[in-house]
Amino acid sequence: MDTAIQRRDDGAATIAAHSEGTLGERLASHYAQRIGRRQLQPGARLPSVRDCARTHGVSPSTVVAAYDRLQAQGLIEARRQRGFFVRPSAAMAAAPRHHEPNLALPAPVDTAALIRAMFRTRASLPGPGLGTLPETWLDPALLQRALRRAIANTDDALRYGEPAGDPSLREALSRRLSNELGITADSAQIVTSVGATHALDIVARALLKPGDAVLVDDPGWAVEHARLISMGMHLLPVPRGPAGPDLEVMRQLIQTHHPRLYVTVSVLHNPTGATLSLAAAHQVLRLAEAHDLILVEDDTYAWLAPPHSPRLAALDGLRRTIYVTGFSKILAPNWRVGALAAPPALVDRIVDTKLLSSLTTPALLERAVAWCLDQGLLRRHAERVSTRLAAARSRVVRLAQEAGCRLAAEPHGLFGWVDAGVDTEPLAVRMASEGWLVAPGRLFHVPARSSTLMRVNFASAQDARFWRAFERARDALR
């Protein structure tokens, strides 16, 4: 969206003058400009992906990225099996008009449109690309019971509440961390948040400043990458293998760029399902100690993990690790309850940052989660889900292999990391038009790049029709 770069006070700056941005971004702004100037009229058909790639000397995936972007901007629309067309209202949207507000903005993060599409998909649509358990795997009766208890007391709704979060949840989590995960965290070290995403956001805002270097998993989760990029951070991707990060790459990146943080999903890593080995965890900690690095351990999938999976925070005794967790993947995605446990010296700063971002968080939902924890009901629910997930995993692995896919990582937890044999980005576009949501590898790489991998949700990819549709789409792309 390079028109964005035109400043209100600098009307003369043109799109062409800006050579920053990816090829896809520049291609998109080229078309946006033509649409704005009505050189491409509403209703006009855009060149096919193949023709456009040939004309501009770029790869088809660059064209797909550019068209995605134009779609996200509302300038063009896809018509099934016919191609891409300029939307009726597009010229208005693209053209800066005289005396109209110039609301143009810097380019959004590259993956934003895809992420948004993922979250906008109604969960009732089949979504092997989704990041959560299917609704039918969750326990609405448990949620009802917990809420009925929680609303018996509305007193805490009448004040802002404790900045660090509801004491009952912080105490329940302190017990859980200590008894079940070997992480000794006093409740004073625990800060609640609006889901794990918010906790990760608070940590980044509290500890980093724009331009700071941050180590991240590659592959890793697009929302985390996109947030850090949007905050102006310099991402240092560390290849993630079955047992942990590539320590040699990590050491070199540390020595060259002096990052302040390493943000990692250590257990049931998204998207590979891999869990850090004890030996690798020890090496990561030694590296962190030698270079005064803070570790941010994102334990979003904690409740789906086998007992005794090692945590960095346990090994480290929460000295330089910030532990982040949440309940969206096991209890209720929309309750938006998450939390972090931090070294004592960082707690005040983290709480201050939380205050600036949202003041406090809703105690009602935090108390409901605390009750599920304290009654042992969440533990039992998680055990049932894990058993069911193991069966789903076997089935999906078989279906994937029968469809000619290769598992790029040992199957564990919620996600399979599957090699489709073709670029999964055009594959995802094609599958979406047939009503299936696929999470292409591009979402997980830093920087975003084409990939033949895709993330498959074991719980929601059990439908054999999905794999048949996949085969058709893949074969068409070959």
Added chain:
Amino acid sequence: MDTAIQRRDDGAATIAAHSEGTLGERLASHYAQRIGRRQLQPGARLPSVRDCARTHGVSPSTVVAAYDRLQAQGLIEARRQRGFFVRPSAAMAAAPRHHEPNLALPAPVDTAALIRAMFRTRASLPGPGLGTLPETWLDPALLQRALRRAIANTDDALRYGEPAGDPSLREALSRRLSNELGITADSAQIVTSVGATHALDIVARALLKPGDAVLVDDPGWAVEHARLISMGMHLLPVPRGPAGPDLEVMRQLIQTHHPRLYVTVSVLHNPTGATLSLAAAHQVLRLAEAHDLILVEDDTYAWLAPPHSPRLAALDGLRRTIYVTGFSKILAPNWRVGALAAPPALVDRIVDTKLLSSLTTPALLERAVAWCLDQGLLRRHAERVSTRLAAARSRVVRLAQEAGCRLAAEPHGLFGWVDAGVDTEPLAVRMASEGWLVAPGRLFHVPARSSTLMRVNFASAQDARFWRAFERARDALR
């Protein structure tokens, strides 16, 4: 906290080498260093404010700021009527130890400790400095009813939900804005948030980049200023008079600094209670149009405002205004429900930013608020509160004047802007030690500076004992 500036990879950098920071910051780091080196032993008494000011050739308020900072860092403690003492564990906290993690960080925003103290105060303590209605003014029975209805359906807890927020709240707000405030906003233009603070945060993150200039009200609310400063923005304070901003100053700031946004509380401004006149609103809009400025209208006190108070968003037709509102000041501070209405061209970008910060927001609480809106129960509750607040206002104005204070602004809404005749910063410290929370003028100025003004919550300053304690504290400072 200048020790903070020592980098992990740059152990040689010393505190003394950093001459940035306010006088108070530098004084605080001088003492932090002495404590860390045990030149000041645990239990040692710090010089009195007056002596310290004389020794270092600074004003007593600078010393108070430095001591505040050291208290916030856990290095010293105040003992009632005896002075300030080094805490037993302070040397440990201040001294960087060998092989211990260096968790030192850049200095926190200046006002953070004071803001945190405000939010950490239990609402059961008398708080004329608080920003919300007293608990006893709210309606727990209404909250119970709304929640009982909302939890009848837990289905929407089972998925992330719509990124823009619960449709029932967005539709109810669309009706309220159009029918009661003259703001035409389709529900597609409305995005929910975890309270108005979160909405303001999302807007700033979506539209600004570090270094951008932003116009803000002076006086204005510390949390808004602190957030923008923490994001690296360049704040341009615009003096706020009884009818609106000083337009001449505003014009000059715009011409010199080309700000992108003006963030303002137009109705029942915090802390002065002033409401933008229709003529001033027109002039602000003309300025915004001429210089392509986006207006962020923070309507946090909407429900306490007289009917027909003009909104910028109504005048502008939401073309270049983003309207922000919430329910913490009238319904339930801890439900953390807020929302914004934005020009259509900005909605996607704002939703993307919300996704990166918290994914979605809890639909349960949004549906509860929607029900209160739809049933007309919130409207009726707000009318009762407004009537009661008018009586409280008269009483507090009388008590303040009897205590020798001058009202610095016409009394309206929740807050009085009161001239105490002495620096309200040491006054607040003294009052806190007697158990009264006071909001000193320093919290509201950009940049923070000493002031004889304080913000008084009309609803919670009706106790004559507060005003007697105020008189004693003030007289002691004269």
